[in-house]
Amino acid sequence: MSELSEKTWESLLGVLDPNPDRAGEKYEHIRRALLRFFRNRQCLHPEELTDETIDRAARRISEGVSIETANIANYFLGIARFVVKESWKGRPSDSALEDLRPDQQPRVDPKAIQRGELEREDTETGTRCLTECIEQCFPHNRDLLVKYYASERREKIDARSAMCRELGITLNTLRIRMCRMRQKLESCVRECVAA
Amino acid sequence: LDEVKNRHEKIVAYLLGTLDEEGQDRVEKEYFSTPDALQEIDSVEEDLFDAYAANSLQGDEKSRFEERFLSDAAGVERLRFARSLLRWARTNPVVESQSLFSFLFFWRPEPFAVAAQEAEDIRALPSDTSTSEIAVTVPPTGIVVMECDVTSIPEITIFELTLLTTDSAELWRSGQLKPNTAGSRKFLSAYLSADTLKPGLFVLAVIGITSEGRREIFRRSLLVQVSVL
Numbered sequence: 001m002s003e004l005s006e007k008t009w010e011s012l013l014g015v016l017d018p019n020p021d022r023a024g025e026k027y028e029h030i031r032r033a034l035l036r037f038f039r040n041r042q043c044l045h046p047e048e049l050t051d052e053t054i055d056r057a058a059r060r061i062s063e064g065v066s067i068e069t070a071n072i073a074n075y076f077l078g079i080a081r082f083v084v085k086e087s088w089k090g091r092p093s094d095s096a097l098e099d100l101r102p103d104q105q106p107r108v109d110p111k112a113i114q115r116g117e118l119e120r121e122d123t124e125t126g127t128r129c130l131t132e133c134i135e136q137c138f139p140h141n142r143d144l145l146v147k148y149y150a151s152e153r154r155e156k157i158d159a160r161s162a163m164c165r166e167l168g169i170t171l172n173t174l175r176i177r178m179c180r181m182r183q184k185l186e187s188c189v190r191e192c193v194a195a
Numbered sequence: 196l197d198e199v200k201n202r203h204e205k206i207v208a209y210l211l212g213t214l215d216e217e218g219q220d221r222v223e224k225e226y227f228s229t230p231d232a233l234q235e236i237d238s239v240e241e242d243l244f245d246a247y248a249a250n251s252l253q254g255d256e257k258s259r260f261e262e263r264f265l266s267d268a269a270g271v272e273r274l275r276f277a278r279s280l281l282r283w284a285r286t287n288p289v290v291e292s293q294s295l296f297s298f299l300f301f302w303r304p305e306p307f308a309v310a311a312q313e314a315e316d317i318r319a320l321p322s323d324t325s326t327s328e329i330a331v332t333v334p335p336t337g338i339v340v341m342e343c344d345v346t347s348i349p350e351i352t353i354f355e356l357t358l359l360t361t362d363s364a365e366l367w368r369s370g371q372l373k374p375n376t377a378g379s380r381k382f383l384s385a386y387l388s389a390d391t392l393k394p395g396l397f398v399l400a401v402i403g404i405t406s407e408g409r410r411e412i413f414r415r416s417l418l419v420q421v422s423v424l
Contacts (some may be wrong), residue, residue: 143286
């Protein structure tokens with residue numbers, strides 16, 4: 001997060017929600033939404049632009065600018081749209097690889113590196129970490145992961161529909177729940193491999 | 196189902212950069228408005244990683260995916276994770292004996308007058324997802340103690356139990372419950388008046404309250420057949 005004064009920060013949280021815990025949750029949601037927005041617009045530095053957007057919104061709020069929107073998050077979205085346009089203006093124009101002089105050409109082929117990365121087999125550590133993390137994070141939901149991820153193509157749709165019927169939830173709820181499980185698992189595996 | 200499919204396709208188009216400006220605006224407004232909509236975008240993005248890992252993306256979709264998601268180390272790492280997860284899931288069979296539902300019913304003739312260990316166990320039928328009915332016989336009056344195993348939902352710390360008709364009308368709802376623990380087992384205990392349980396078919400639902408304060412159904416029994424002594 002960028003350096004906001006305590007007063008500015010408090011004004012921002014106060015506008016988000018009078019309850020500090022809920023305000024914190026709303027702030028996290030807005031931050032994640034901004035990152036998603038800038039990444040989807042293919043910005044080079046989404047974290048910086050997210051901070052810039054939050055800074056601007058917070059300063060305006062602390063200056064007493066009235067917000068004419070029922071949903072405060074949309075106010076941030078409006079600012080983000082300006083910020084992204086500004087970032088495009090300041091960005092040097094792209095050059096095709098073929099147009100670069102020989103001394104400007106990259107020394108390695110990034111696509112070859114990418115292919116190598118993709119073709120590299122998972123390390124033993126990665127596989128061990130995945131198994132350990134599943135046991136650690138979801139000792140009783142292991143079968144849910146198997147059912148959700150094991151099937152392919154048409155079978156996948158049938159298998160997931162059956163899971164929805166069994167659990168009494170909609171497909172969307174199932175997908176969101178599995179997404180949360182996966183994010184937790186991915187973070188556990190990342191930490192395990194790094195350790 | 197068609198509606199879900201259309202929505203999924205719209206989000207895929209957004210993520211791959213092929214949605215028109217108006218469509219983009221709509222998707223963005225949605226995910227700025229609610230955490231669930233943002234989580235939905237995350238989940239569709241993961242589906243795309245899975246589809247690429249399973250070689251299901253073709254042509255323009257495939258090249259757009261590579262361009263937008265595999266141009267940095269983080270994206271390549273996510274793809275590697277997706278491939279590992281798919282491989283793991285396809286080489287690990289489901290252990291069918293594990294039960295998702297486990298409802299236990301006890302009856303005590305007088306509210307709170309009898310210690311739990313002396314309670315008469317009328318029926319203790321575990322139910323898994325393939326079982327269509329849990330049969331329960333209750334006294335005409337008194338208190339029914341309902342227990343529900345939530346060991347497999349570690350991420351939720353506050354729950355509610357509800358009793359619904361088969362038309363999803365709510366008949367009864369517990370207050371907010373924190374799980375009790377016994378060894379590694381976590382379970383909820385709730386009390387309801389036997390009068391609430393008329394003869395007939397009901398549905399029991401376990402509702403978890405997420406850290407964001409949202410209520411989500413985590414489990415639902417298929418049917419509970421109640422008869423009265």
